[in-house]
Amino acid sequence: MADVVVEQGRVARAAGARKGSSLRNTLGRKSTVAFFLTLPLILLILLLVLYPAFYSLYLATLNKAMTKFVGLGNFTFLFKRETFWMVVKQSCIFAITAVVFKALIGFIVAHFVHNIPGKKQRKWRGMLLVPWVIPPAMSTLAWLWLFDPSYSAFNYTLSFFGVGPIPWLGETFWARFSVILVNVWYGAPFFLIMYLAALKSVPDQLYEAAAIDGANWWQKIWYVTLPMMRNIIAITTLFSLIVTFANFDIVRILTSGGPLDTTHLFATWAFQVGIQSSDIPLGACVSLFMVPILAVAAVFILRDVSKRGNEA
Amino acid sequence: MADVSLRKVIKRYDDVEAVRGIDLDIADHEFIVLVGPSGCGKSTTLRMIAGLEDISDGDIMIGGDVVNDVPPKDRDIAMVFQNYALYPHMTVAENMSFGLRLKHYPKAEIKARVTEAARLLDITDLIDRKPKQLSGGQRQRVAMGRAIVRNPKVFLFDEPLSNLDAKLRVQMRIEIKKVHQKVRTTTVYVTHDQVEAMTLADRVVVMNKGRIEQIGTPNELYHKPATRFVAGFIGSPAMNFIPCRLEDAAGTLQIRLTDRIAFALPPARAARYNALPRTDGLLLGIRPEHLTESHAHLDPGVETFDTVLDVTEPMGMETLVYFGLDGTPVCGRVNPNAGAKDGAPMRLAMDLNNMHLLNEQTGVVL
Numbered sequence: 001m002a003d004v005v006v007e008q009g010r011v012a013r014a015a016g017a018r019k020g021s022s023l024r025n026t027l028g029r030k031s032t033v034a035f036f037l038t039l040p041l042i043l044l045i046l047l048l049v050l051y052p053a054f055y056s057l058y059l060a061t062l063n064k065a066m067t068k069f070v071g072l073g074n075f076t077f078l079f080k081r082e083t084f085w086m087v088v089k090q091s092c093i094f095a096i097t098a099v100v101f102k103a104l105i106g107f108i109v110a111h112f113v114h115n116i117p118g119k120k121q122r123k124w125r126g127m128l129l130v131p132w133v134i135p136p137a138m139s140t141l142a143w144l145w146l147f148d149p150s151y152s153a154f155n156y157t158l159s160f161f162g163v164g165p166i167p168w169l170g171e172t173f174w175a176r177f178s179v180i181l182v183n184v185w186y187g188a189p190f191f192l193i194m195y196l197a198a199l200k201s202v203p204d205q206l207y208e209a210a211a212i213d214g215a216n217w218w219q220k221i222w223y224v225t226l227p228m229m230r231n232i233i234a235i236t237t238l239f240s241l242i243v244t245f246a247n248f249d250i251v252r253i254l255t256s257g258g259p260l261d262t263t264h265l266f267a268t269w270a271f272q273v274g275i276q277s278s279d280i281p282l283g284a285c286v287s288l289f290m291v292p293i294l295a296v297a298a299v300f301i302l303r304d305v306s307k308r309g310n311e312a
Numbered sequence: 313m314a315d316v317s318l319r320k321v322i323k324r325y326d327d328v329e330a331v332r333g334i335d336l337d338i339a340d341h342e343f344i345v346l347v348g349p350s351g352c353g354k355s356t357t358l359r360m361i362a363g364l365e366d367i368s369d370g371d372i373m374i375g376g377d378v379v380n381d382v383p384p385k386d387r388d389i390a391m392v393f394q395n396y397a398l399y400p401h402m403t404v405a406e407n408m409s410f411g412l413r414l415k416h417y418p419k420a421e422i423k424a425r426v427t428e429a430a431r432l433l434d435i436t437d438l439i440d441r442k443p444k445q446l447s448g449g450q451r452q453r454v455a456m457g458r459a460i461v462r463n464p465k466v467f468l469f470d471e472p473l474s475n476l477d478a479k480l481r482v483q484m485r486i487e488i489k490k491v492h493q494k495v496r497t498t499t500v501y502v503t504h505d506q507v508e509a510m511t512l513a514d515r516v517v518v519m520n521k522g523r524i525e526q527i528g529t530p531n532e533l534y535h536k537p538a539t540r541f542v543a544g545f546i547g548s549p550a551m552n553f554i555p556c557r558l559e560d561a562a563g564t565l566q567i568r569l570t571d572r573i574a575f576a577l578p579p580a581r582a583a584r585y586n587a588l589p590r591t592d593g594l595l596l597g598i599r600p601e602h603l604t605e606s607h608a609h610l611d612p613g614v615e616t617f618d619t620v621l622d623v624t625e626p627m628g629m630e631t632l633v634y635f636g637l638d639g640t641p642v643c644g645r646v647n648p649n650a651g652a653k654d655g656a657p658m659r660l661a662m663d664l665n666n667m668h669l670l671n672e673q674t675g676v677v678l
Binding site for chain 1: 398400411414
């Protein structure tokens with residue numbers, strides 16, 4: 001089918017070249033039609049993605065009152081601030097730890113769910129997806145109650161074991177632990193569902209062949225499952241890394257970046273600097289820093305995906 | 313290498329019995345083919361020998377040891393799957409050596425075994441390729457190579473040629489036979505293709521509805537089928553079954569096919585069937601090659617009759633002719649030069665020396 005379409009296009013182009021490029025021929029070309037059909041979407045992307053991106057680049061070069069061009073002044077100012085480097089560090093810790101645990105938990109639970117037979121599996125899948133489908137702003141409020149230092153369920157339960165009370169959100173270590181915990185709880189179902197789909201696409205006969213070749217369960221995972229899922233793992237990891245790195249709502253609701261700005265991520269700090277402290281150029285400057293970091297991560301993670309895609 | 317025995321093996325899925333009590337003894341070095349229509353339990357039987365399916369009842373023995381509860385990896389078997397089941401992320405060499413690497417064989421020995429198997433299967437040039445870069449036939453060779461390098465007690469083949477085109481299938485069939493002649497490993501081979509079964513097997517096991525219908529050499533099954541199922545399943549085109557009755561006429565036993573067609577049986581057959589009741593409910597089983605054109609010098613026991621052909625199928629070396637006997641469709645094989653034409657009358661000869669008589673009710677060959 002595709003060949004035919006290409007062939008027709010070539011014929012049309014050849015005919016066009018013979019007759020000279022009249023407007024009618026131009027409009028008749030498949031590529032032109034395709035361009036016009038996608039034009040609304042292209043315009044939408046220009047409007048909603050490119051314009052804000054370039055506008056924030058422009059904003060980042062202005063002074064606080066947005067009246068004067070200061071070039072890279074905001075960037076050099078940021079580099080000198082300790083809080084900025086702490087945000088860089090915390091964003092990396094937050095994103096990497098959360099993604100690793102989400103992937104790990106997603107992988108393990110996906111295996112359990114994969115082995116549940118038939119109808120029961122659908123029920124479990126539905127239930128396990130709940131954290132992911134609740135708006136995070138809502139579910140984080142519930143977590144905020146659970147983390148309350150004086151009358152929360154967590155500290156109440158721990159008191160029976162003679163532990164606590166733990167200042168979940170009041171101390172740097174526990175606050176960082178808590179925001180990561182909530183992010184893992186929220187994001188693991190995404191990995192679960194992606195890995196479950198990937199697991200289902202691995203042919204059973206590969207496992208049977210491995211069993212006959214002498215592989216135990218761990219060797220089956222290592223030599224069959226993981227290599228077969230490599231592309232899905234790479235793409236979900238990248239996607240989750242981007243989303244987690246740019247996380248806003250969980251930190252904003254749980255700690256607002258505290259205590260002492262130690263749980264701030266790029267997005268929450270940009271919000272605090274730009275909106276709450278009314279320095280929009282500096283806020284834009286902060287948020288722009290996510291781009292190079294994520295670009296490097298993307299290059300590393302997706303390095304072999306297209307090459308490997310041809311193997312299966 | 314080892315012998316394999318199945319004792320009253322049963323496989324139940326919930327309330328369905330897929331395999332209903334199979335007894336089978338496979339000798340060391342033997343090439344056994346399990347053949348039957350889909351759903352007859354042949355693949356399930358093979359998978360039970362492999363350990364990929366639990367058995368519901370009975371015993372499976374490999375090399376004299378009961379292996380009912382032994383996991384596949386400890387049974388020392390190798391299996392070739394219908395869709396090859398090669399690991400797509402590994403090269404040919406890695407695929408073939410996977411089992412040996414898991415068992416921590418020395419590198420030098422792994423290399424030697426892979427090289428030897430690759431040479432045997434003529435895939436030495438492909439050793440560094442990934443499965444994706446191979447054709448169907450090459451993948452099949454790699455799958456066989458993976459089995460050979462392990463030097464297992466038993467080879468199991470699960471319809472290994474059904475994904476190949478007809479020409480390649482014939483070629484690979486010969487390859488498999490050659491490989492077995494060289495390595496002499498006990499082999500259990502599952503197929504639904506009776507030609508594969510006949511050409512490859514030392515002995516063929518015909519299965520139907522979870523039971524063994526008959527076990528025998530290809531020639532035994534062809535010439536002395538035990539049941540109507542075996543008679544109809546082995547051979548292509550299939551054996552004709554024509555309702556008939558035995559009659560006594562002028563001191564001889566004769567077989568009546570229609571009101572106007574009745575043949576005196578040859579003495580050997582007459583003696584064999586003499587004790588049977590002279591009633592309906594019998595079937596004459598006759599293969600198409602024993603229904604040929606009539607000619608001047610007929611052997612004793614070959615009887616002629618006239619009929620009108622419905623359809624003819626020229627095959628080149630022979631022509632298949634189809635006609636009806638009282639509504640029963642019958643197929644014969646005639647010489648392409650015998651002048652068989654659609655709708656034309658023809659005199660045919662039936663070789664009753666090669667006839668079979670079956671009980672229509674029970675399907676047993678009498």
